[in-house]
Amino acid sequence: MASNLQVLLDRRPTDKVSPANFRVVETPVPTPGPGEVLVRHSFLSLDPYMRGRLNDAKSYAKPQEIGAVMGGGTVGIVEASNNPRFHPGDAVVGMGGWQRYSVSDGAMLRTVDAKAVPIQAYLGALGMPGVTAWYGLNRIIEPKAGETVLVSAATGAVGSVVGQLAKLAGARTVGIAGGPDKCAYAVKELGYDACVDHKSPSFADELKAALPNGIDGLFENVGGEPFRQALDRLNDFSRVAVCGLIASYEGALTALPDMRIFLVKRFKMEGFIVSDHMDLWPKAIGELASLAAAKKLTWRETIRDGLENTPQALIDLLQGQNFGKMLVKVD
Ligand SMILES: NC(=O)c1ccc[n+]([C@@H]2O[C@H](COP(=O)([O-])OP(=O)(O)OC[C@H]3O[C@@H](n4cnc5c(N)ncnc54)[C@H](OP(=O)(O)O)[C@@H]3O)[C@@H](O)[C@H]2O)c1
Numbered sequence: 458m459a460s461n462l463q464v465l466l467d468r469r470p471t472d473k474v475s476p477a478n479f480r481v482v483e484t485p486v487p488t489p490g491p492g493e494v495l496v497r498h499s500f501l502s503l504d505p506y507m508r509g510r511l512n513d514a515k516s517y518a519k520p521q522e523i524g525a526v527m528g529g530g531t532v533g534i535v536e537a538s539n540n541p542r543f544h545p546g547d548a549v550v551g552m553g554g555w556q557r558y559s560v561s562d563g564a565m566l567r568t569v570d571a572k573a574v575p576i577q578a579y580l581g582a583l584g585m586p587g588v589t590a591w592y593g594l595n596r597i598i599e600p601k602a603g604e605t606v607l608v609s610a611a612t613g614a615v616g617s618v619v620g621q622l623a624k625l626a627g628a629r630t631v632g633i634a635g636g637p638d639k640c641a642y643a644v645k646e647l648g649y650d651a652c653v654d655h656k657s658p659s660f661a662d663e664l665k666a667a668l669p670n671g672i673d674g675l676f677e678n679v680g681g682e683p684f685r686q687a688l689d690r691l692n693d694f695s696r697v698a699v700c701g702l703i704a705s706y707e708g709a710l711t712a713l714p715d716m717r718i719f720l721v722k723r724f725k726m727e728g729f730i731v732s733d734h735m736d737l738w739p740k741a742i743g744e745l746a747s748l749a750a751a752k753k754l755t756w757r758e759t760i761r762d763g764l765e766n767t768p769q770a771l772i773d774l775l776q777g778q779n780f781g782k783m784l785v786k787v788d
Pocket of ligand 1: 504505506586589611612614615616634635636655678679681700701702703704705730776780781782
Protein backbone atom coordinates (compact mmCIF):
# COMPACT_ATOMS: atom_id res chain seq x y z
CA MET A 458 0.00 0.00 0.00
CA ALA A 459 1.33 3.43 -0.91
CA SER A 460 1.81 5.84 1.96
CA ASN A 461 2.75 9.47 2.25
CA LEU A 462 6.18 9.93 3.78
CA GLN A 463 6.49 13.45 5.21
CA VAL A 464 9.27 15.50 6.84
CA LEU A 465 8.00 17.87 9.55
CA LEU A 466 9.80 20.65 11.39
CA ASP A 467 9.95 19.30 14.95
CA ARG A 468 11.79 22.15 16.70
CA ARG A 469 13.60 25.27 15.66
CA PRO A 470 17.41 25.25 15.54
CA THR A 471 19.07 27.34 18.24
CA ASP A 472 22.40 27.27 16.43
CA LYS A 473 23.27 25.34 13.27
CA VAL A 474 20.46 23.27 11.78
CA SER A 475 20.72 19.49 12.35
CA PRO A 476 18.63 16.43 11.38
CA ALA A 477 17.30 16.43 14.98
CA ASN A 478 15.26 19.54 14.12
CA PHE A 479 13.06 17.40 11.86
CA ARG A 480 10.78 14.36 12.20
CA VAL A 481 9.85 11.87 9.49
CA VAL A 482 6.32 10.45 9.63
CA GLU A 483 4.28 8.10 7.48
CA THR A 484 0.63 9.03 6.83
CA PRO A 485 -2.08 7.82 4.42
CA VAL A 486 -2.04 9.19 0.87
CA PRO A 487 -4.44 12.17 0.89
CA THR A 488 -7.62 12.19 -1.21
CA PRO A 489 -8.21 15.26 -3.39
CA GLY A 490 -11.47 17.10 -2.71
CA PRO A 491 -13.59 19.12 -5.18
CA GLY A 492 -11.35 21.24 -7.45
CA GLU A 493 -8.21 19.63 -6.01
CA VAL A 494 -5.28 17.75 -7.53
CA LEU A 495 -3.18 14.89 -6.09
CA VAL A 496 0.48 15.06 -7.12
CA ARG A 497 3.14 12.40 -6.57
CA HIS A 498 6.45 14.22 -6.24
CA SER A 499 9.48 13.20 -8.28
CA PHE A 500 11.98 15.75 -6.90
CA LEU A 501 12.14 18.26 -4.04
CA SER A 502 14.07 21.50 -4.32
CA LEU A 503 16.53 22.45 -1.58
CA ASP A 504 17.04 26.20 -1.36
CA PRO A 505 19.07 28.42 0.98
CA TYR A 506 15.98 30.52 1.94
CA MET A 507 14.67 27.47 3.82
CA ARG A 508 17.21 28.10 6.57
CA GLY A 509 15.68 31.52 7.27
CA ARG A 510 12.20 29.98 7.56
CA LEU A 511 13.39 27.69 10.37
CA ASN A 512 13.80 30.74 12.63
CA ASP A 513 10.87 32.46 14.27
CA ALA A 514 12.01 35.82 12.95
CA LYS A 515 10.43 38.43 10.73
CA SER A 516 11.71 38.10 7.17
CA TYR A 517 10.42 38.22 3.61
CA ALA A 518 9.33 34.56 3.97
CA LYS A 519 6.95 33.48 6.77
CA PRO A 520 8.49 31.25 9.49
CA GLN A 521 7.91 27.54 8.95
CA GLU A 522 5.22 26.26 11.33
CA ILE A 523 6.36 23.69 13.91
CA GLY A 524 4.77 20.27 13.41
CA ALA A 525 3.87 21.04 9.78
CA VAL A 526 5.33 19.57 6.60
CA MET A 527 8.39 21.58 5.57
CA GLY A 528 7.47 23.86 2.68
CA GLY A 529 9.38 23.86 -0.58
CA GLY A 530 9.33 23.60 -4.34
CA THR A 531 8.47 20.27 -5.97
CA VAL A 532 8.03 18.71 -9.38
CA GLY A 533 5.91 15.64 -9.94
CA ILE A 534 3.17 13.90 -11.84
CA VAL A 535 -0.58 14.40 -11.36
CA GLU A 536 -2.01 11.17 -10.01
CA ALA A 537 -5.68 12.20 -9.67
CA SER A 538 -7.49 15.42 -10.49
CA ASN A 539 -10.85 17.03 -9.75
CA ASN A 540 -9.62 20.23 -11.37
CA PRO A 541 -10.32 20.75 -15.09
CA ARG A 542 -6.92 22.45 -15.59
CA PHE A 543 -5.00 19.28 -14.68
CA HIS A 544 -5.10 15.67 -15.85
CA PRO A 545 -3.56 12.45 -14.56
CA GLY A 546 -0.09 12.09 -16.06
CA ASP A 547 0.56 15.85 -16.33
CA ALA A 548 4.03 16.96 -15.24
CA VAL A 549 3.69 19.82 -12.78
CA VAL A 550 5.79 22.19 -10.71
CA GLY A 551 4.47 23.51 -7.42
CA MET A 552 5.10 24.08 -3.73
CA GLY A 553 4.23 20.60 -2.45
CA GLY A 554 6.77 20.53 0.38
CA TRP A 555 8.92 17.76 1.83
CA GLN A 556 6.56 14.84 1.27
CA ARG A 557 5.86 12.12 -1.27
CA TYR A 558 2.35 13.35 -2.18
CA SER A 559 0.61 16.69 -1.95
CA VAL A 560 -2.89 17.93 -2.59
CA SER A 561 -3.27 21.30 -4.26
CA ASP A 562 -6.17 23.52 -5.27
CA GLY A 563 -4.18 24.26 -8.42
CA ALA A 564 -3.42 27.90 -7.58
CA MET A 565 0.33 27.30 -7.08
CA LEU A 566 0.56 24.49 -9.64
CA ARG A 567 1.83 24.86 -13.22
CA THR A 568 2.07 22.21 -15.95
CA VAL A 569 5.51 21.89 -17.54
CA ASP A 570 6.98 20.17 -20.57
CA ALA A 571 8.99 17.28 -19.12
CA LYS A 572 9.89 16.03 -22.60
CA ALA A 573 11.88 19.13 -23.53
CA VAL A 574 14.12 18.92 -20.44
CA PRO A 575 14.28 16.60 -17.43
CA ILE A 576 11.44 17.53 -15.09
CA GLN A 577 13.76 18.69 -12.28
CA ALA A 578 15.09 21.53 -14.48
CA TYR A 579 11.91 23.39 -13.48
CA LEU A 580 13.31 23.58 -9.95
CA GLY A 581 16.63 24.95 -11.21
CA ALA A 582 17.69 26.79 -14.35
CA LEU A 583 14.13 26.86 -15.74
CA GLY A 584 12.54 27.58 -12.38
CA MET A 585 12.87 29.90 -9.40
CA PRO A 586 16.71 30.03 -9.35
CA GLY A 587 16.82 30.72 -13.10
CA VAL A 588 14.30 33.55 -12.78
CA THR A 589 16.32 34.92 -9.87
CA ALA A 590 19.43 35.02 -12.05
CA TRP A 591 17.50 36.59 -14.93
CA TYR A 592 15.94 39.29 -12.74
CA GLY A 593 19.07 40.33 -10.83
CA LEU A 594 21.18 40.44 -13.96
CA ASN A 595 18.74 42.04 -16.41
CA ARG A 596 16.84 44.37 -14.09
CA ILE A 597 19.54 45.48 -11.65
CA ILE A 598 22.97 44.94 -13.22
CA GLU A 599 21.89 45.51 -16.86
CA PRO A 600 25.30 44.53 -18.26
CA LYS A 601 26.67 46.14 -21.38
CA ALA A 602 29.02 44.42 -23.81
CA GLY A 603 32.60 44.65 -22.62
CA GLU A 604 31.73 45.27 -18.96
CA THR A 605 32.96 42.94 -16.22
CA VAL A 606 30.41 41.00 -14.16
CA LEU A 607 31.51 39.19 -10.99
CA VAL A 608 29.31 36.36 -9.66
CA SER A 609 29.71 34.67 -6.27
CA ALA A 610 28.59 31.05 -5.73
CA ALA A 611 29.29 31.03 -9.46
CA THR A 612 28.52 27.36 -10.12
CA GLY A 613 25.37 27.16 -7.95
CA ALA A 614 21.77 27.03 -9.11
CA VAL A 615 21.47 30.83 -9.43
CA GLY A 616 25.12 31.73 -10.10
CA SER A 617 25.60 29.29 -12.98
CA VAL A 618 22.70 30.91 -14.86
CA VAL A 619 23.91 34.45 -14.10
CA GLY A 620 27.34 33.68 -15.51
CA GLN A 621 25.95 32.27 -18.74
CA LEU A 622 23.42 35.08 -19.25
CA ALA A 623 26.07 37.73 -18.59
CA LYS A 624 28.40 36.09 -21.11
CA LEU A 625 25.62 36.00 -23.71
CA ALA A 626 25.11 39.74 -23.07
CA GLY A 627 28.75 40.28 -24.08
CA ALA A 628 30.20 40.85 -20.63
CA ARG A 629 33.51 39.56 -19.33
CA THR A 630 32.48 37.14 -16.60
CA VAL A 631 34.41 36.26 -13.46
CA GLY A 632 33.18 33.74 -10.92
CA ILE A 633 33.99 33.06 -7.29
CA ALA A 634 33.58 29.41 -6.25
CA GLY A 635 34.74 27.02 -3.54
CA GLY A 636 37.56 24.75 -4.71
CA PRO A 637 39.48 23.89 -7.88
CA ASP A 638 36.85 21.47 -9.28
CA LYS A 639 34.08 24.07 -9.15
CA CYS A 640 36.41 26.71 -10.65
CA ALA A 641 37.45 24.39 -13.50
CA TYR A 642 33.79 23.67 -14.25
CA ALA A 643 32.98 27.40 -14.14
CA VAL A 644 35.51 28.16 -16.86
CA LYS A 645 35.23 25.02 -19.02
CA GLU A 646 31.48 24.41 -18.95
CA LEU A 647 29.84 27.67 -17.89
CA GLY A 648 32.11 29.89 -20.01
CA TYR A 649 33.41 32.21 -17.26
CA ASP A 650 36.51 34.06 -18.40
CA ALA A 651 38.08 33.44 -15.01
CA CYS A 652 37.13 31.86 -11.67
CA VAL A 653 38.72 32.48 -8.29
CA ASP A 654 38.68 29.94 -5.47
CA HIS A 655 37.55 31.68 -2.27
CA LYS A 656 39.23 28.93 -0.23
CA SER A 657 42.68 29.81 -1.61
CA PRO A 658 45.03 31.45 0.92
CA SER A 659 45.86 34.10 -1.70
CA PHE A 660 42.20 34.73 -2.61
CA ALA A 661 42.38 38.55 -2.38
CA ASP A 662 45.40 38.76 -4.71
CA GLU A 663 43.91 36.24 -7.15
CA LEU A 664 40.63 38.15 -7.24
CA LYS A 665 42.45 41.39 -7.96
CA ALA A 666 44.43 39.71 -10.77
CA ALA A 667 41.23 38.31 -12.31
CA LEU A 668 39.67 41.78 -12.40
CA PRO A 669 42.16 43.98 -14.29
CA ASN A 670 39.34 46.35 -15.31
CA GLY A 671 37.49 46.28 -11.97
CA ILE A 672 33.83 45.29 -11.58
CA ASP A 673 30.88 46.90 -13.37
CA GLY A 674 28.25 44.45 -12.14
CA LEU A 675 28.41 42.36 -8.97
CA PHE A 676 25.86 39.57 -8.50
CA GLU A 677 26.16 38.80 -4.81
CA ASN A 678 25.01 35.41 -3.55
CA VAL A 679 27.22 34.93 -0.50
CA GLY A 680 28.35 37.97 1.54
CA GLY A 681 31.23 37.56 3.98
CA GLU A 682 34.86 38.18 3.14
CA PRO A 683 34.64 37.59 -0.64
CA PHE A 684 31.94 40.28 -0.79
CA ARG A 685 34.10 42.71 1.16
CA GLN A 686 36.99 42.08 -1.23
CA ALA A 687 34.71 42.55 -4.23
CA LEU A 688 33.47 45.93 -2.94
CA ASP A 689 37.08 47.14 -3.05
CA ARG A 690 37.22 46.36 -6.77
CA LEU A 691 33.96 48.12 -7.81
CA ASN A 692 34.19 50.67 -10.60
CA ASP A 693 32.50 54.05 -10.53
CA PHE A 694 28.80 53.73 -11.44
CA SER A 695 28.81 49.96 -10.97
CA ARG A 696 25.69 48.01 -9.96
CA VAL A 697 25.45 45.45 -7.16
CA ALA A 698 22.51 43.01 -7.10
CA VAL A 699 22.18 41.66 -3.56
CA CYS A 700 20.58 38.30 -4.20
CA GLY A 701 21.67 36.33 -1.15
CA LEU A 702 24.02 36.30 1.82
CA ILE A 703 24.37 32.57 2.43
CA ALA A 704 27.58 32.97 4.46
CA SER A 705 25.45 34.52 7.23
CA TYR A 706 22.35 32.28 7.18
CA GLU A 707 23.56 30.33 10.21
CA GLY A 708 24.30 33.41 12.26
CA ALA A 709 27.61 34.95 11.09
CA LEU A 710 27.50 38.74 11.06
CA THR A 711 27.37 40.72 7.84
CA ALA A 712 29.02 44.10 7.68
CA LEU A 713 29.12 46.96 5.25
CA PRO A 714 32.38 48.83 4.79
CA ASP A 715 32.84 52.54 5.35
CA MET A 716 29.82 54.33 3.85
CA ARG A 717 32.10 56.70 1.94
CA ILE A 718 32.50 54.00 -0.71
CA PHE A 719 28.93 54.72 -1.91
CA LEU A 720 29.72 58.35 -2.46
CA VAL A 721 33.18 57.94 -3.90
CA LYS A 722 32.19 55.22 -6.39
CA ARG A 723 28.60 56.40 -6.99
CA PHE A 724 27.51 52.78 -7.25
CA LYS A 725 24.04 51.32 -6.87
CA MET A 726 23.31 48.42 -4.54
CA GLU A 727 19.85 46.84 -4.61
CA GLY A 728 18.45 43.82 -2.83
CA PHE A 729 15.63 41.87 -4.45
CA ILE A 730 13.36 38.88 -3.87
CA VAL A 731 12.28 36.99 -6.94
CA SER A 732 8.75 36.34 -5.66
CA ASP A 733 8.09 40.10 -5.72
CA HIS A 734 8.26 39.93 -9.50
CA MET A 735 5.82 37.17 -10.43
CA ASP A 736 4.68 39.18 -13.47
CA LEU A 737 8.11 38.65 -15.04
CA TRP A 738 8.35 34.88 -14.45
CA PRO A 739 6.70 33.82 -17.75
CA LYS A 740 9.00 36.09 -19.77
CA ALA A 741 12.11 34.95 -17.89
CA ILE A 742 11.24 31.24 -18.03
CA GLY A 743 10.36 31.57 -21.72
CA GLU A 744 13.78 33.08 -22.48
CA LEU A 745 15.60 30.51 -20.35
CA ALA A 746 13.72 27.62 -21.98
CA SER A 747 14.61 28.96 -25.46
CA LEU A 748 18.27 29.14 -24.49
CA ALA A 749 18.13 25.59 -23.11
CA ALA A 750 16.50 24.33 -26.33
CA ALA A 751 19.25 26.04 -28.34
CA LYS A 752 21.87 24.36 -26.09
CA LYS A 753 23.06 27.78 -24.92
CA LEU A 754 22.26 27.14 -21.27
CA THR A 755 23.71 24.33 -19.24
CA TRP A 756 23.53 23.34 -15.56
CA ARG A 757 24.57 20.73 -13.09
CA GLU A 758 22.72 18.98 -10.25
CA THR A 759 23.51 17.28 -6.97
CA ILE A 760 20.79 14.69 -6.40
CA ARG A 761 20.26 12.97 -3.03
CA ASP A 762 18.06 9.89 -2.84
CA GLY A 763 15.14 9.48 -0.45
CA LEU A 764 12.88 11.87 1.42
CA GLU A 765 14.31 10.89 4.80
CA ASN A 766 17.66 12.36 3.64
CA THR A 767 16.17 15.79 2.93
CA PRO A 768 17.28 17.44 6.22
CA GLN A 769 20.89 16.35 5.59
CA ALA A 770 20.64 17.65 2.01
CA LEU A 771 19.62 21.08 3.37
CA ILE A 772 22.53 21.04 5.83
CA ASP A 773 24.95 20.10 3.06
CA LEU A 774 23.59 22.89 0.84
CA LEU A 775 24.18 25.41 3.64
CA GLN A 776 27.77 24.15 3.93
CA GLY A 777 28.49 24.41 0.19
CA GLN A 778 28.57 20.62 -0.36
CA ASN A 779 26.36 20.90 -3.45
CA PHE A 780 27.76 21.20 -6.95
CA GLY A 781 24.95 22.87 -8.91
CA LYS A 782 21.27 22.67 -8.01
CA MET A 783 20.60 20.63 -4.83
CA LEU A 784 17.68 18.20 -5.24
CA VAL A 785 16.18 15.22 -3.47
CA LYS A 786 14.80 12.39 -5.58
CA VAL A 787 11.61 11.10 -4.03
CA ASP A 788 11.29 7.31 -3.90
N1 LIG B 1 16.79 37.00 -3.78
C1 LIG B 1 16.11 35.94 -4.20
O1 LIG B 1 14.96 36.02 -4.58
C2 LIG B 1 16.81 34.62 -4.18
C3 LIG B 1 16.25 33.49 -4.82
C4 LIG B 1 16.99 32.30 -4.86
C5 LIG B 1 18.23 32.24 -4.22
N2 LIG B 1 18.71 33.34 -3.58
C6 LIG B 1 20.01 33.33 -2.93
O2 LIG B 1 20.98 33.07 -3.93
C7 LIG B 1 22.10 32.42 -3.34
C8 LIG B 1 22.40 31.16 -4.14
O3 LIG B 1 21.30 30.26 -4.00
P1 LIG B 1 21.31 28.88 -4.79
O4 LIG B 1 19.99 28.25 -4.58
O5 LIG B 1 21.79 29.11 -6.15
O6 LIG B 1 22.38 28.04 -3.98
P2 LIG B 1 23.73 27.44 -4.56
O7 LIG B 1 24.57 28.56 -5.05
O8 LIG B 1 23.38 26.34 -5.50
O9 LIG B 1 24.37 26.80 -3.27
C9 LIG B 1 24.92 27.60 -2.28
C10 LIG B 1 26.43 27.83 -2.55
O10 LIG B 1 26.88 28.94 -1.79
C11 LIG B 1 28.29 28.88 -1.75
N3 LIG B 1 28.91 29.41 -0.54
C12 LIG B 1 29.87 30.35 -0.50
N4 LIG B 1 30.21 30.65 0.72
C13 LIG B 1 29.47 29.91 1.52
C14 LIG B 1 29.38 29.79 2.93
N5 LIG B 1 30.13 30.50 3.78
N6 LIG B 1 28.53 28.92 3.40
C15 LIG B 1 27.76 28.17 2.57
N7 LIG B 1 27.82 28.25 1.23
C16 LIG B 1 28.65 29.12 0.71
C17 LIG B 1 28.65 27.41 -1.97
O11 LIG B 1 29.33 27.38 -3.22
P3 LIG B 1 30.92 27.44 -3.27
O12 LIG B 1 31.38 26.10 -2.79
O13 LIG B 1 31.20 27.72 -4.69
O14 LIG B 1 31.37 28.54 -2.37
C18 LIG B 1 27.31 26.71 -2.08
O15 LIG B 1 27.38 25.63 -2.96
C19 LIG B 1 21.73 32.17 -1.88
O16 LIG B 1 22.28 33.19 -1.09
C20 LIG B 1 20.22 32.26 -1.88
O17 LIG B 1 19.70 32.62 -0.64
C21 LIG B 1 18.02 34.50 -3.55
